[in-house]
Each structure stands twice: as structure tokens, then as C-alpha cells.
Amino acid sequence: xxxxxxxxxxxxxxxxxxxxxxxxxxxxxxxxxxxxxxxxxxxxxxxxxxxxxxxxxxxxxxxxxxxxxxxxxxxxxxxxxxxxxxxxxxxxxxxxxxxxxxxxxxxxxxxxxxxxxxxxxxxxxxxxxxxxxxxxxxxxxxxxxxxxxxxxxxx
Amino acid sequence: xxxxxxxxxxxxxxxxxxxxxxxxxxxxxxxxxxxxxxxxxxxxxxxxxxxxxxxxxxxxxxxxxxxxxxxxxxxxxxxxxxxxxxxxxxxxxxxxxxxxxxxxxxxxxxxxxxxxxx
Numbered sequence: 001x002x003x004x005x006x007x008x009x010x011x012x013x014x015x016x017x018x019x020x021x022x023x024x025x026x027x028x029x030x031x032x033x034x035x036x037x038x039x040x041x042x043x044x045x046x047x048x049x050x051x052x053x054x055x056x057x058x059x060x061x062x063x064x065x066x067x068x069x070x071x072x073x074x075x076x077x078x079x080x081x082x083x084x085x086x087x088x089x090x091x092x093x094x095x096x097x098x099x100x101x102x103x104x105x106x107x108x109x110x111x112x113x114x115x116x117x118x119x120x121x122x123x124x125x126x127x128x129x130x131x132x133x134x135x136x137x138x139x140x141x142x143x144x145x146x147x148x149x150x151x152x153x154x155x
Numbered sequence: 156x157x158x159x160x161x162x163x164x165x166x167x168x169x170x171x172x173x174x175x176x177x178x179x180x181x182x183x184x185x186x187x188x189x190x191x192x193x194x195x196x197x198x199x200x201x202x203x204x205x206x207x208x209x210x211x212x213x214x215x216x217x218x219x220x221x222x223x224x225x226x227x228x229x230x231x232x233x234x235x236x237x238x239x240x241x242x243x244x245x246x247x248x249x250x251x252x253x254x255x256x257x258x259x260x261x262x263x264x265x266x267x268x269x270x271x272x273x
Contacts, residue, residue: 037178
């Protein structure tokens with residue numbers, strides 16, 4: 001593994017402070033390998049159970065996390081994910097921010113469309129994940145990187 | 156290397172997925188299953204996913220592809236035991252497992268395969 005891969009993710013995204021006023025805790029995990037995706041799924045599931053998300057909402061959030069983590073690794077060349085505990089008054093939620101310093105997404109509208117893929121997959125990752133969460137934001141700049149922020153609130 | 160065991164019952168192959176599958180493991184299972192269909196002369200494949208609390212697009216694609224590969228190798232595939240929350244998520248994600256037969260549990264899956272094979 002080259003030294004460059006071990007350095008912190010360099011993409012400077014405004015999304016890093018997204019929902020920061022509501023944040024009560026943040027856990028940052030690396031996203032480099034298949035095993036990192038499995039570890040993230042486990043962490044997200046634990047958090048989702050802890051704030052008593054319904055089983056369906058837990059499953060939706062964990063699935064979205066899995067899709068987006070795979071995107072970070074496959075298209076972004078790896079990166080990291082910030083797992084946030086959120087509180088808005090009495091409302092509790094989970095935020096996930098995926099950041100990579102890969103090639104970026106040249107056409108966001110296309111990338112969000114179902115069935116559009118550049119990686120030989122099904123093209124469901126971004127658009128599909130968006131349907132599984134309550135809030136979804138992307139910041140991507142060609143040549144600099146991509147950040148995707150999603151939030152799921154406890155109903 | 157980590158592997159998911161494949162059991163043989165007569166001319167059926169039975170796979171019970173009980174681990175949180177990473178992508179390589181899913182691909183290994185797909186390869187192993189197609190090889191076993193041929194070496195064991197299997198006519199049916201039953202994949203039990205009742206222990207899986209997540210099926211994302213990668214695992215979904217692996218299941219679809221495995222069923223398609225089995226079909227061209229003259230074997231039928233039935234996926235059994237999908238949890239309701241997984242089904243809801245899968246459809247909302249946009250994945251319908253087109254062409255994959257499903258049954259609620261192993262018993263019904265076996266009955267479905269039996270009807271089609273024997």
C-alpha cells in the first residue's frame with residue numbers, strides 16, 4: 001500500500017459541517033476494503049438499534065450505507081465515512097458522510113438516475129440510496145473528490 | 156479462505172447464508188455454486204437467506220446472476236426466507252430479483268423445486 005493511501009482524505013467539502021449543530025458524537029471509519037464495508041454496516045446497525053429505529057428503517061439505512069460505502073471504494077478509490085449521532089430537539093437521527101478524494105462525478109443528474117453506471121454495476125447505488133434515507137446531499141468536484149451525506153431520522 | 160458451505164440433498168444443492176457477506180465472499184459463493192451444479196449434476200438450488208438482515212444491490216445481483224447461471228446449466232434456483240424488512244428495502248432500492256423464484260421458507264422452496272424437477 002502506498003503512503004498516499006494512508007493519508008487523511010483530502011477532499012475539502014462543505015458537507016463536513018452539514019448538520020454540525022445537531023451532532024452529539026462522530027465516529028470516523030476508513031473505507032478501503034470489503035471488510036471495511038462489513039464493519040460499517042455493523043456500526044450503523046448498532047447505532048440504529050440504539051436510537052430504536054424500526055426494523056425497516058434500520059434495514060434501509062444499513063443498505064444505503066452499504067451502497068454508498070461501495071461507491072466510495074469502487075469509484076472514489078477509497079476514503080472514509082463519518083458516522084454521526086444527531087439530535088434535533090427530541091428527534092434523534094443518524095447521519096453518514098462518505099468522503100473520497102477520487103475523480104469526482106462529472107454529471108450528477110446522470111449519476112442519480114436508476115440504471116446509469118460507469119462501473120458495470122446495476123446503477124442503483126446513488127439513486128436507490130436516496131430513496132432509502134430522509135435527507136440526501138452530494139458535493140462532488142471533478143478531479144477533487146466526492147462527498148455524500150445522508151440522514152435517517154427516528155419516526 | 157472463507158467460504159459458505161454448500162450441502163447436497165439428492166439432486167438439490169442447499170445453501171444457507173448465515174454471515175454478513177462481503178463482496179468477495181458473495182462472488183466466491185457464485186463461483187462455487189455453478190461449479191457444484193455441474194460436478195454434482197444438480198437440478199435445483201435452494202438459497203436460504205433467512206439469516207440475512209441486508210440484501211444490497213451487490214448481493215442482489217449475485218443472487219440474480221446465480222439463478223441465471225443455474226438456468227443455463229439446467230438447474231432451477233429458489234431463494235427462500237427473505238425477511239420482510241429486506242424485501243421492502245430491496246424493492247425501494249429498485250431491485251426486483253427479476254427471474255428469481257422465491258418461497259417463504261425452505262419447506263415451500265423444496266416443494267416448489269420438487270414440483271418443477273421430478
